[in-house]
Amino acid sequence: MQEKHISEAEWEVMRVVWTTHPITSKDIGAVLEDKRQWKLATTKTLLGRLVKKGMLKTESRGRQFDYYPAISEESSVKEAADALLSQVCTKKVGSTIKMMMEDSVLSQSDLSELEQLIKEKKKTAPTEVACNCTPGQCSCRH
Ligand SMILES: [Zn+2]
Incomplete structure (x- = not known):
C-alpha cells in the first residue's frame, strides 16, 4: 500500500x-x-x-x-499498526506487542484467538529474532 x-x-x-x-x-x-x-x-x-x-x-x-x-477500516488499521512496528528494532517488536496487550482490555474470545495464534506461531518461531537496524539506531549488535 x-x-x-x-x-x-x-x-x-x-x-x-x-x-x-x-x-x-x-x-x-x-x-x-x-x-x-x-x-x-x-x-x-x-x-x-x-x-x-x-x-x-x-x-x-x-x-x-x-x-x-476509498480504503477499508481494516486495511487502514493494519497499515497504521505496521507503520508503528516498523519504527522499532525487530528485536523489540515482541516486547512492544506485549506492552500493547498489557494496556488493552481483551475479551475471553480475543484471548482465545491470541492463544491460538501464539500456538501456531510457536511451531515455526526462530530462537532469536535478527536485528535489521541501521548501525547507530540501536545497540543490539554490540
Ligand atoms: Zn536493532
Whole structure:
C-alpha cells in the first residue's frame, strides 16, 4: 500500500465515514461537533485533505456531496499498526506487542484467538529474532 499518514483528526473523520456511507459533510460534521466541538468548516477542511490523499471518494448529489471510504477500516488499521512496528528494532517488536496487550482490555474470545495464534506461531518461531537496524539506531549488535 502507498504511504498514507492519517492524522489523529483525520482518523476521527474516517471513523464516521467507515461507520456510515454514503454520508454528507453535514452529517459527518454533526457527529464531530458533538464529539470534538468542531465547526463544520474544520470537518470540511479534513474532508478535502482525505479526498486528496485518496482515502475518501466523493460524488455530487445535487448541491450536496456524498462521501465514501476509498480504503477499508481494516486495511487502514493494519497499515497504521505496521507503520508503528516498523519504527522499532525487530528485536523489540515482541516486547512492544506485549506492552500493547498489557494496556488493552481483551475479551475471553480475543484471548482465545491470541492463544491460538501464539500456538501456531510457536511451531515455526526462530530462537532469536535478527536485528535489521541501521548501525547507530540501536545497540543490539554490540
Ligand atoms: Zn536493532
